[in-house]
Each structure stands twice: as C-alpha cells, then as structure tokens.
Amino acid sequence: MDVMSPQLMWVGTRCYRVNHVSEQRYQTQDDNKPYIEEDLYEEDDRELDYDIEMKEGGKLQTSFHVPSTFFAMIIGSKGTARRRLEAETKTQIIVPKQGTEGDIVVKGTSRKAVAACRQRIELIVLGARTKQQFTHFLSVPLNSSEIKTNYSRFREKVLTELPSLFQLDESLFQRVDKLHLTLCTMSLMDNEDRSHAAQLLQECRETIIEPILADFGAVEIRVRGLEYMNDDPHAVDVLYANVESEALQQIADQMMEYFVANGLMQRKHDRVKLHVTLMNSLFRDSGDGSSGGESxxxxxxxxxxxxxxxxxxxxxxxFGTQKVSEIHLSQRYSTACDGFYEATGMVKI
Structure with missing residues (x-):
C-alpha cells in the first residue's frame, strides 16, 4: 500500500483509511503462545536525531535544554500534563524545580519511547514559543548610501508635500539607521536559546549561503514599490517597500526551513515575504516626547x-539597490553604537 496515497472508504459523510492486514502474520502465529503487545516504541532510525544514553540498570535517558519559561506547560495544572505524557509514552519526565534552571530529563526502557516523549515535549515548547512576543529576528541591514538617501527623501516629501491631504507624524517612520529587511522572527527566551540561534546562523553560512552564492556570485537587492498591511488603504498599520532578489529569496526560504527544523520558530508561510518596513503605527510618538515601537x-x-x-x-x-554583505540575528528593541540593532549573531556574505 502506498502510505502517501492510501485507499479510502466513505461511510456516510465520514472518510476512513483502509488498512490492509497481512494474513500471513496470523497464519504463522502460534495460538499456544501468550499474547504480547507490540512495542510501539521499538528502536528505529528516528531516535538517531537525539542523544540517548544507556544508564545503570538498563535505563535509557536523554536530557535537553528547555527555557524555564515553558516548564509550567510541560508539567500542567497539578502535574496532569506530565503524568499523562509519562503514561502514554511509558517514560519518566524530570523537570527542574520552580525558580531553577536546568535540562529536562526523560528516562525509559525503550529508545523509541524516550525519543517519542522528547519529541512531544519539544512540540509543546514550540507551540508555547509561538504565543510569545518575538525577541529576535534575522535581518539584512540596509546601509547603502543610495537607499538611505532615497528613503530620507521619501520621508521628507511625504511629510512636506502632502500635509493638506492628511496629518502624519514623523515618529511613524522607521529611523534611517535601522532600515532593514526582516527575514524571519523568533522568540529566544534565555542565553541558551540565543547561543543556539547564533550557532544555527553560522551553520547556514556553509550549508545554505555558500551553495547559493556559487550559483549567483553575489546577492544584490532592489527596493522599490510600496505595499501595505490590512485591507483598507485608509486605515493602515504598516507600510513597507518591496524587495526584489532571487538569490536572497532562496537564502531566506532555506534559512527559515532550517530554523523551523531546529525548533526555534514555526512555519507560518511557504515563502519569506521580503520587505522593508517604512512606517509602522507602533512607532507613533508615545506622548512623552520619545518615539515608541521598535526604536x-x-x-x-x-x-x-x-x-x-x-x-x-x-x-x-x-529606493535603490544594494549588495547584501551581512545577515544579522538582531535583538528587538535595542540600539547598537552604529544606530542599528544589537547583533546576537552575524554572518558575512
């Protein structure tokens, strides 16, 4: 049976998959032997992704980092989530005490059971991560003089040539020194998370960026044309400029997949939307004389x-063109000495 295209059977309004049973399995079974339940967690190649060690007494164990922010989701109300997961996977889960840091430890007698339990915990963490406000993002700084000059002219014209049509505040605009492309966003909750993300970024250099550079030679982008979020141009939250670059599109898409595969973000779209935020209603003056939002x-x-x-x-x-020379792991709500965002990691192109 083709598992990707199984036979289907409709019963009323419900659709069922037809599982074919091997008759030979029952013909060779000795009726005198006691029934032994099949081990659903028997060893296969999938647990090779995890470091599972054999401990004294034949116990198998894996330990892995989870930010303490997510311990409560793993334990659940009065420990119900942990007990249910332990019962379903036939494992023991050890979570550090409240207020302390440390690795999650999963113990069991089957390698596949331990791997399955760890995978389910990682899915819980990933789901909880997506509910957090993002703290970091992969960015491409737009620091060419051409783009910065044209953006400054655009901002000046909007503020001075269209005053009779509507009223805008300068604080709605992104700062010139912080112009950037956002490739993807993520929530990094502690130093271990940040170190892991920075390491993944370095790995992308060899596995993703260099092969694409071999085909394109260099990564050049063109920034032109405006688009907006929301459906009504009369009530816009974010106004952004489009970015054109096939090379950068391939890099961004593959980097997103890599970070998704490593559990630091969840895929929201099939492709990365390359864009440069120019105006954002969250940047609006907070009323105390300082600009709010990202800055x-x-x-x-x-x-x-x-x-x-x-x-x-x-x-x-x-807005012009620019050759991309760096990709940053930028910290949200930060400012470095050069006026751009603080970089938790960076790769040169």
Missing amino acids: DGKRGTRVTFDATAILREFGHYN
Missing part, C-alpha cells in the same frame, strides 16, 4: 493612518 523598546499606540495619498504619489518609488 526605543516602548510599545506605541496602535492607531492606523491613511496611506492613500502616499500610495498614489509614491506607489512605484525606487
């Missing part, structure tokens, strides 16, 4: 703005 670590007020005139006048605006 200062303060959350601004989400009040939409009318972008119809901007789109009409500058919808095809050309």
